[in-house]
Amino acid sequence: MKRLFITALAVTTLGSSIAAFSVQAADDVRSRMIRFGYGLNEDSNQGRAAKLLAEEIAKASDGKLKMRTFASASLGSDDQMQNALMGGAQEMMVGSTATLVGIAEEMAVWDTPFLFESEKQADHVLDGPIGQKVMDALQEKGLVGLVYWENGFRNLTNNVRPVEKMEDFNGIKLRVMPNPVFIDTFKQMGANAVPLPFSELFTALETKAVDGQENPYNTILSSKFYEVQKYLSVTNHVYSPWIVTASKRWWDGLSATEQGIIMDAAKKSRDSEREDTRAEAREALAQIEKHGMAINKVSPEEVQRMREQAKPAIQTVIDTVGEPLFNEVQAEIAKAPK
Ligand code: KDG
DSSP: OHHHHHHHHHHHHHHHHHHHHHHHHHHTSOOEEEEEEOSSOTTSHHHHHHHHHHHHHHHHTTTOEEEEEEOTTTTOOHHHHHHHHHHTSOOEEEEEGGGGTTTOGGGGGGGOTTOOSSHHHHHHHHTSHHHHHHHHTTGGGTEEEEEEEEEEEOEEEESSOOOOSGGGGTTOEEEEOSOHHHHHHHHHHTOEEEEOOGGGHHHHHHTTSSSEEEEOHHHHHHTTGGGTOOEEEEOOOOEEEEEEEEEHHHHTTSOHHHHHHHHHHHHHHHHHHHHHHHHHHHHHHHHHHHTTOEEEEOOHHHHHHHHHHTHHHHHHHHHHHOHHHHHHHHHHHHHSOO
16 A cells, blocks of 8 residues: 555656646747748748748747748848847848858868768768867857758859860859858869859849859759859869858857757758758759750869869868868768768
């Protein structure tokens, strides 16, 4: 009888503590509005992942954490949103790591030409300790890096000529992301590198302010660059990550429960975004061709010549991030599955 009483008491105590904890956890989640900005349009891979992130956060917080997503740079370009997050005027965003170099120079390591040879390598390094280390460099600048999404391997489009060999870059006014490594890389190739924010890119192509640009297939498709570009030359010259960031000023004001909900949802969005982006990329080339672009695959020999020519830009990366970090990334790549 006594044992039964003790068990009943233990169960009651346990039950009330779980109930208390769940009440406590529920209290730890306040009703909040989260403004999440991004640069591509709503029906892009970036937009679909933003929608999923908002749904996951709402589901896990019983609707208390409401994320409102803003597409097409409607809250500003990457760098304008980064400043808004640092100032606490906006809560979250996703954008290119390349546009963060002016804030945390360590991010430049991901701009290294030909750094990753496969998505598997990229996932291994970005989601591993060195990817976290680079992300942590944002903290002292007022940003919190949550996860990396996939922008993807970048390829060239332009209106002058198909790029089949390095010399074909000569004289092409090529828009690049506003970032020293991208500017150096394409100057080395012989192009006239023109840094512009993504939000100005379509108009610059349409008005012929620039002849070409470079982006993953997904973006070429979702941003309809095929409407204003003739040639697509497949180089896969660099793998671009996107990074989901939060305002540190805002993030530090969240409870551990709220931070956990957002981080878990961000990890789910990362895995789903990569799957979605890769599936779309497999179909994108055929769709881009259907829209009238002439596609050429640059030969391995010519890609090798480009790799050689890009070497001074790699030195720019090393000068920017420091040899130790650059070597740590190389060491992680060597451990990555092929
Ligand atoms: O929000 C748009 C950014 O993600 C942008 O960096 C995409 O790859 C990009 C580019 O070329 O600017």
